[in-house]
Amino acid sequence: xxxxxxxxxxxxxxxxxxxxxxxxxxxxxxxxxxxxxxxxxxxxxxxxxxxxxxxxxxxxxxxxxxxxxxxxxxxxxxxxxxxxxxxxxxxxxxxxxxxxxxxxxxxxxxxxxxxxxxxxxxxxxxxxxxxxxxxxxxxxxxxxxxxxxxxxxxxxxxxxxxxxxxxxxxxxxxxxxxxxxxxxxxxxxxxxxxxxxxxxxxxxxxxxxxxxxxxxxxx
Numbered sequence: 001x002x003x004x005x006x007x008x009x010x011x012x013x014x015x016x017x018x019x020x021x022x023x024x025x026x027x028x029x030x031x032x033x034x035x036x037x038x039x040x041x042x043x044x045x046x047x048x049x050x051x052x053x054x055x056x057x058x059x060x061x062x063x064x065x066x067x068x069x070x071x072x073x074x075x076x077x078x079x080x081x082x083x084x085x086x087x088x089x090x091x092x093x094x095x096x097x098x099x100x101x102x103x104x105x106x107x108x109x110x111x112x113x114x115x116x117x118x119x120x121x122x123x124x125x126x127x128x129x130x131x132x133x134x135x136x137x138x139x140x141x142x143x144x145x146x147x148x149x150x151x152x153x154x155x156x157x158x159x160x161x162x163x164x165x166x167x168x169x170x171x172x173x174x175x176x177x178x179x180x181x182x183x184x185x186x187x188x189x190x191x192x193x194x195x196x197x198x199x200x201x202x203x204x205x206x207x208x209x210x211x212x213x214x215x216x217x218x219x
Contacts, residue, residue: 093137105183114174129172138198142182166210192216
């Protein structure tokens with residue numbers, strides 16, 4: 001009888017220890033079925049962990065870095081830009097247009113290189129693109145938006161009229177790609193005034209922003 005009571009006490013204690021740890025399982029399960037359930041949960045967790053490290057995720061990791069990042073699209077190349085803007089070297093600061101809605105908005109890029117003619121003087125020991133040239137580059141993108149027949153713009157009588165609320169957030173250095181967006185906010189055809197908003201980005205972060213006024217009229 002003592003041996004039987006001891007075995008019953010041992011079984012009762014072991015079951016009481018198991019119960020708090022069997023969340024989501026039926027407390028009426030026998031020790032044998034409970035053991036099988038725990039094994040199946042362990043196996044399913046193992047399968048889940050393996051699937052996270054499957055071949056679909058390792059392919060991108062194994063891809064060489066030169067193949068991971070696609071190039072910017074080309075909506076308008078440099079030759080098409082030159083047909084619209086009157087600027088020429090060394091003051092043409094737009095290399096490619098990657099999004100274009102005539103009379104509404106445009107997104108363009110400027111590849112900043114150490115060969116740009118302003119770097120020898122700004123600054124010899126720390127090449128930084130001058131903020132005024134970032135503003136000028138944005139204004140040229142604004143020109144691409146507005147110099148369209150449907151908007152009424154003409155390269156012979158379109159001028160950069162003013163800026164407001166300009167902020168420079170981070171320096172732009174040689175090797176950066178300046179991504180610029182200009183959006184028309186308000187157009188007063190009667191007075192020949194266009195108000196635009198502009199932002200320039202490097203790596204997805206804003207480096208320059210402001211409000212621009214463009215004017216059409218005779219010299």
